[in-house]
Amino acid sequence: MSDYYFIAFESTNHALSAEDYLKNNNCNITIIPTPREVSASCGLSIKFNSKDIDMIKGFIDSGFIKVKGIYRRKDENGMGRIVKVR
Helix, strand or coil, rough: CCCCEECCCCHHHHHHHHHHHHHHHCEEEEEEECCCCCCCCCCCEEEHHHHHHHHHHHHHHHHCCCCCCEEEEEECCCEEEEEECC
């Protein structure tokens, strides 16, 4: 597995709204199941490129998308570890 960033949401509606908003703003994203290590009300997360993290944080700070948190999945010794970035 590889390292990647993802956004977790409180609701499916927030996830789908964020997907539309990010796609309309030319972010390269993918909908993924929320990893079970992240306790979230919504089963959908958005995986995104690390190069887009500052832009995505700006959208969150501006209130354009509502999130539970931003996370990073990191490979460590062949095991995946999830850390909350924000």
